[in-house]
Amino acid sequence: MDAASQAGPGEPVVALPSVADSRLARQLAFILEIDKLKSVLRRSHLADGSRAENDAEHSWHLAMMAVLLGEYAEEEVDTGRVLRMLLVHDLVEIYAGDTFVYDTTAIAEQEARERAAADRLFPQLPRDQAVQLRSLWEEFEARRTPDARFARALDRLQPLILNYATGGGSWLAHGVRAEDVLAHQRVVSEGSQALWEYITHLVGDAVRRGYLAA
């Protein structure tokens, strides 16, 4: 296979110039590599319904939610850590792709695919930063700390808001039902009781308005 056919969609047109400082060179190459997160599409659509959202935009939106909604965290959280976790939490999807939460077959294989992606992605960084970012990702996935539980709650709430704002969006397109949504959203209560209550209210309202099947 020649170089041109190896270059999939999302590859930079050219690599960055080499620099004497190999640590800085690795960091900048990683920063360029993660540009690909902007091309990983999600099922959620923008609130105006114009197009699918991508993982980079989603991650920014979650980070803004962490800045604004910290007061509703169930336990005390370190907002700086929550921000870092949210910025990093979807990076593995650069290689593993986005998995639709209601696709049970894909979900079963998701963990293995994402671990393989993490093994490929994070070692591109200098060792200390590879360890730091992988550890934030593992913490987010394990949901055993207050920071991770709150971060996960925001990650669940955000597409719900977009689905509602688009008048049912990917719920109607994929035949998702209220009970599926509530089962999937249930973990939000571990991170924020107040946001979980808001979600049950929003889901009830979505059913009444026909944005979501009962």
Next chain:
Amino acid sequence: MDAASQAGPGEPVVALPSVADSRLARQLAFILEIDKLKSVLRRSHLADGSRAENDAEHSWHLAMMAVLLGEYAEEEVDTGRVLRMLLVHDLVEIYAGDTFVYDTTAIAEQEARERAAADRLFPQLPRDQAVQLRSLWEEFEARRTPDARFARALDRLQPLILNYATGGGSWLAHGVRAEDVLAHQRVVSEGSQALWEYITHLVGDAVRRGYLAA
């Protein structure tokens, strides 16, 4: 003008359901409003050259750079504050639009447009958070603190990396020259001497390769 013709591109299809807690309602309405940042297009293209980057992706990318490049900050910075500043710094462009840095006419009017946008945007939040976010934005704009100088350095470096990675991208499209780039990038040295040195190296290399006019 009826409601339908007032709704510009980017308006949510439907508003979020009302909730009894008016503070939470304002916060969530703001979170939905800033979804529009995903539709503010910049001149820079993604590294694979596929399309223009938007402000939300750009903000996420800068935040990742702050996580990874903090060690190069000229003065000690509070990464948590730098992150918040970067997440927020382009929000005013939801109403003011993106201003191309080499468009001198637009740049002259930019400050007034962005102040008007800030007056419209931030008061949509509860008062304490409106003050907090506006103050972060003002600090970024004024560039008088170490956090702001470093944040600004990253904001300058990021499109440079994308322009190089696309083999000249918006430089060639808009007839930008090396001296313009270096004049615009000069402020990076206030935030990070190491990153400024990298920039001069990258610009020299871009000229040699024909990505940028001498």
